[in-house]
Amino acid sequence: MGGFRYGRYEDGPDPLRPPYDVRAALDELGRSVMAGSSPTRALRDLLRRGTRGLAGLDDLLRRVRERGRQLRSRGRLDGVLAQARRLLDQAVGQERAVLFPDPGDDARLRERELDELPSDPAAAIRRLADYRWRSPDARETFERLRDLLRREVLDAQFRGMKQALAGGTPADLRRVRAMLDALHAMLDADDRGEHTQADFDRFLAEFGDFFPENPRDLDELVDLLARRSAALQRLLDSLTPEQRAELLELSRQAMREAGLDSAVQRLGERLRARRPDLVWSGGVDVSGEAELGLGDATTAVAELADLAELEEALGQGYAGARLDDVDAEAVRRVLGRSAAEDLERLRELERELRDQGYLSGSRNRLELTPKAVRRLGEAALRDVLSASGGRPGAHEARATGAAGEPTGTSRPWRFGDEQPLDVVRTLSNAARRGADRDGRLRLRPEDFEVTETEQRDAAAVCLLVDLSYSMVQRDLWGAAKQTAMALHALVSTRFPQDAVQIVGFNDHARVLAPRELAELSLKPVQGTNLHHALLLAGRHLDRHPEFEPVVLVVTDGEPTAHLEDDGLPYFSYPPARRTTELTLAEVDRMTRRGARLTVFSLADDPRLEEFVTALVSRNGGRTVRPDPDRLGSYVVRDLLSRRSRR
Structure with missing residues (x-):
């Protein structure tokens, strides 16, 4: 029996993640x-x-x-300096421990040489490079120090180099030199336009362990190295001038001893020339207790740049x-x-x-798009209906006709019919007649039957929505737009035989298509020109004289604007007497058309109350004072109740 292994899924996107809607x-x-x-x-x-x-x-x-x-x-960006000083002090201390018991002159001379070591770690390490250690432990500690500096400096240039050079053997360093030579050769070929992906693939096959990021091509490799080189420079800029000088000298000394100084310096210059867009200067604010190695500190600075x-x-x-x-x-x-x-x-x-x-x-x-607008209307209608706690009903008559729910019966198709085909009965008629000589079942015009539906009376629906700035100030704007979208969606989907028109009004009125309504933005426009809105609504009703007139008005203020004879709006607050007279004159015309107005009053305003009372008394309509948060449900229920009574 084979075993099972569990771990993070790595082969592309997680197939078990829930899909977005x-x-x-x-x-x-x-x-x-x-x-x-x-x-x-x-x-x-x-x-x-x-x-x-x-x-x-x-x-x-x-x-x-x-x-x-x-x-x-x-952590601290100067951690490698602290580590270098600590190892240097340890090596010197181990050497002194061996020299102290020795009474000879050679021991005293060596102690004096150690006493005269410079305080600068780089200079001290350079002075001790030719020192003949008496203590094997001190010699080992000093070699650990030199190996640490080589690995840290190279790790700062090439992420992961510290692990690659863990052995610290001469063969390891020779391989690093070979990698740098091959890298420069690739860059030279690229400068001449002769580099190929095959060249890079061979390079990565031989030296890929130096590049844990696994770059895909030369450009990606250059980008990785340039970002790291820029991070190293920004790390140096983050140090004090004394720390920077010490670290630079330690780095140069480590690269000289490894025989890599000229290759590394030239690589840095080429990377900067190829990616001058990177941030190559400026310090970063990194602090903490941990002592970061030079490679880890460079990684942190590079990640901060990313x-x-x-x-x-x-x-x-x-x-x-x-x-x-x-x-x-x-x-x-x-x-x-x-x-x-x-x-x-x-x-x-x-x-x-x-x-x-x-x-x-x-x-x-x-x-x-129109598709999105329809979806928004449907969503608005769903929200409105869920707020009202009900769902739309139908408005039926006894005769059957072209719109409404199916009655369960069908009749022969007649030219001009728009009802849906009754597919089952149509095919049954052809089957009863039998197949033709070739064995195929063919449809004839007399086979077709259509589904009968309930008759519904058509209505001309006008929703007049106040879009004045007071609606914005009272936070009624969103509710008004949702109501208009929901009403349009209701009529379009449930009562397709009806003719619906949305009219928005502030200083003047305008007919709004669904997309215009959805994308309507907030504008600080003063004026409540109900006079112009009623004019547009009257024209809509006149275009559909045989339809039942339904006029709904949503407003939070009395009329403060009207349309002059020259077609320009006139605004006045308090309202001018002529504004009220012209508005009520249009109300009277609505009354003669047989349209009873329903006014949804959204503000507790005595002047609005006085005007609305005068309006409904002249028209025979009614006033509704809804909770603004449930405006849509009030408007939709009012329309449904009218259509049901009809």
Whole structure:
């Protein structure tokens, strides 16, 4: 029997992660649009916030900042200097312990030589390079010091080199020199335009253990090395001038002893020339108790540089910002595979919103498609109906006709019928007639039958929505837009034979298509021009004289504007007498059309109360004072009750 091994799934995205819901994301985006955001801003907010089962950019940004705080408190950048001083003092101490009991002159001369060692570790190490140690332990400690410096300096240039040189043998150093020579040869060939991917593959096959990042090509390798070289320079800039001078001298001395000084120096110059866009200067604020080796300190500074770039890209606070600006590989490198998957899923979500036909336009000027607007209307209707605790009913008559629910019966199809075909009975008619000579069943016109549906009377529905600035100030804007979208969706889906018109009014009125309504933005416009809104509603009713007139008015203030004879709006507060007279004149015309107005009054205002009382007394309509949070349910229920009574 074979055993089982459990571990983290590494072969691509986690197949067991819950999928994101594009429609749910669209509903969230729609709520932002309904609250007054543009589609572009709403999408940006959605991507920042995330959606159900999917972390957003803000969460990734929070993790980036938390990682940055951890790195900045990780330890001291001058740790290698402290380690070097400690090993140097240990070697000198071990040597003195052997010299002290010896009464000879040679011992005294050696002690004097040790006493005169420079305080600078680099100079002291250089002075002791030719010293003949009497103590085997001191000699071993000094060699550990030199090996440490070689490995740390190389690890600062090439991540993972410290592990690769753990043996510290001459053969290891010869292999490092061979790697540098091969790397320079590749760069030379690339400068001449002669480098090939096969050359790189051979290089990586031979020296891949020096590069744990496993770069895919020369460009990626150059980018890795250049970032590390830039991080090393920024580490040096973070030290005091004395520490920087000591560390530079220790590094040069270690590279000279290894025979790598010229190759490493030349590589640094070439990397800087190839990636001048990187940040090559400027210190970083890193502090802590732990003593970081030079390689670990360089890794910390490099990661902080990646975090700074990621923070800017994830913030998306600059003009023309896009998700594609975020480096997925840097996210994976810094935050792990799951974070990179979250980023890719956000990109997929943005693509799916376009590919599934919900968004169109450029990245900086998105628009909702008709499909998205229908979805927003349906969502608004669902919210409204759930708030009302009911569901829409129907309005029936005894005769059968072209609209309504199926009655369960069918009749022969007649030219011009729009009812759905009764497929089962149509095919049954053909089957009873029998197959043709060739054995095939063929349909004839007389075989077709259509499903009979309940007859419903048509209505001309006008919703007049106050969009004045007072609606914004009273936080009624979103409720008014949701109500209009829900009503339009209700009529379009449940009563398709009805004719619905949405009219928004502030200083003037205008007919709003569903997309215009959804994308309507907040504007500080004064004026409540109900006069103009009633004019537009009257024209809609006149275009459908045979339809039942339904006029619904949503407002939070008395009329303060009217339309002059020249077509320009006139505003006055307190309201001018002519504004009231013209508005009530249009109310009288509505009355003569047989339209009874329902006014949804959203403010506790004595002047509004006085005007609405005068309006309903002249028209025979009624006033409703709803809870603003449930405005949509009041409007929808009012329409349904009217249609049911009809």
